[in-house]
Amino acid sequence: MLxxxxxxxxxxxxxLPSLGPRQARRLAFHLLSLDEGTLGRVGKAVGELQKxxxxxxCFFVKEKEEKLCRICRNPKRDPRIIAIVMKETDLVSLESAGTFPGRYLILGESRIGELGTGQKLRLKHLASLIHKELGGKAAEIIVAVPPSSEGRLLMEELHPFIAPLAERVTRLAHGIPTGGEIEFADEETLKNALLGRR
Amino acid sequence: MLxxxxxxxxxxxxxLPSLGPRQARRLAFHLLSLDEGTLGRVGKAVGELQKxxxxxxCFFVKEKEEKLCRICRNPKRDPRIIAIVMKETDLVSLESAGTFPGRYLILGESRIGELGTGQKLRLKHLASLIHKELGGKAAEIIVAVPPSSEGRLLMEELHPFIAPLAERVTRLAHGIPTGGEIEFADEETLKNALLGRR
Structure with missing residues (x-):
């Protein structure tokens, strides 16, 4: 019919995630109601993601023409402190708290607390970085996964990989409500979770 | 930072509607996780809306190279029966019920039951079509607005424009739950609403 x-x-x-058929249909008709210039800018915004x-x-996003992302490029960020997060959006939320001095590893999402091949490769990559640049031991690795049963399972799975790589292995403080998602926490909660890490 | x-x-x-900042961020990272071919197809899908x-x-959507939309082009659709809907998505939902033999006018959305300039222009356009093609009177005009207080206000506003243009002015039967939206009704409810019009 259409x-x-x-x-x-x-x-x-x-x-696409966060859109069902009805939302997609609404979005389409909304885009059709825009003038050509605005619609053009929407199309261009998608096209430019290819840059x-x-x-x-750390597996976060960067511009193709740059060697590293902005965080890994920043000489003020302490390379000896590494936060492992599951998703890019978790990193963005933690960054908006503005108190974390270190760098990250994006682990990628896992099936119910189980490490997949892609995640194991990223952990190996982290291990080799720590060996090459930090003489085999980071000062601290923070496992920034949510305090859910899934997160606890993942923490257990991660521990044998990470324990030999850092002086201290910590997790976020329980300022984040149990069962909640990191990306939905407010900045104050995230600040407290970072400060209270143990 | 990004x-x-x-x-x-x-x-x-x-x-954009049905997306807030968090959904947009998630969507962006999801798109970045796609291979280039798939991401290219998403960008192209937006670009092709310009066609x-x-x-x-009737003010529904059509391909630029075509003169009329598929419904207005269809000689089997009865031009003497006209349903006035507020939104394109309402038309799509009514069409999926598959029982409406007539054509449409998309009125455009209104501010709380008040007719705006754009809507009045579309009604004038409808009047001139009815004069030119149907000798001044349509057989029936169905006002397909939801049975909310807003819809009732709009129906009252519309009535003086429409009454002289049709033998019968009808509204959808109250099969649609009061306060509900046309685009959220299931096909059976919409069928009943069309059959029970009075």
């Missing part, structure tokens, strides 16, 4: 470009848009956007890829050091 | 193309994407998508514009007859 013109092909519209149906195609709805099919593609329905499959980005992953930081080879 | 690379410019990423922040730009988040800024633009945060402003669409409005049907000059």
């Amino acid at each position: 013109p092909r470009p519209l149906q195609n848009f709805i099919d593609i956007f329905s499959r 980005l890829d992953r930081c080879p050091r | 690379p410019r193309p990423l922040q730009n994407f988040i800024d633009i998508f945060s402003r 669409l514009d409005r049907c000059p007859r």
Whole structure:
């Protein structure tokens, strides 16, 4: 019933996270109501994501033409303190608290507290960085996973990999409500969680 | 903190309906996790919306290279029966019930039951079509607005414009739950609402 470009848009956007078929349809009609210039800017914003890829050091996002992401490039960030987070959005939320002096490793999401191949590769990469640059031991590794049963399982899975790599292995303080998600915590809660780490 | 193309994407998508800043951020990182081919297809799907514009007859969406939308082009649709809907998504939902034999007018959304300039222009356009093609009277105009207090206000506002233009002015039967939205009704409810119109 709908013109092909519209149906195609709805099919593609329905499959994206945080959008179902109805939201995709609404979004499509909203975009069609915009003037051509604004619609052009929306299209360009998607196209320009192709200028980005992953930081080879921490796996966060960076511009392709740059060697490392902004955090790994920043000489003021302490390379001896490393926070392991599951998702990019968790890193963004922790950064907005503004109190973390170290760097990150994005682990990637796991199936119910189990480490997959991709995650194990990233941990090996972390181990080799620590060997090359920090003489085999980081000062601290913070496992910044949520205090859910899934997070606790993941923490247990991670521990044997991480324990030999750091003087101290810590986790975020229980300022974050149990069962909650890191990316939904407010900045104050995240600040307290960082300060109270043990 | 984020690379410019990423922040730009988040800024633009945060402003779209059914997406807030957090959803836009999630969507961005999801898109970045796709391979280049898939990301390219998403960008193309947005770009191709520029091939669409409005049907000059009913104001639904059509391909630019076509003169009318698929419904207005269909000779089997009865031009003497016209449903007035507020939004394109309402038309799509009514069509999926598959029982409506007539055509449409998309009125556009109104501020709390008040007709704006754009809506009045569309009603004038409808009047001139009815004069030119149907000798001044349609067989029936169905006002397909939800049975909310807003919809009732709009129905009252519309009535003086529409009454002289049709043998019968009807509204959808109260099969649709009061306070509900047309686009959220299931197909069976919409079928009943169409059949029970009075």
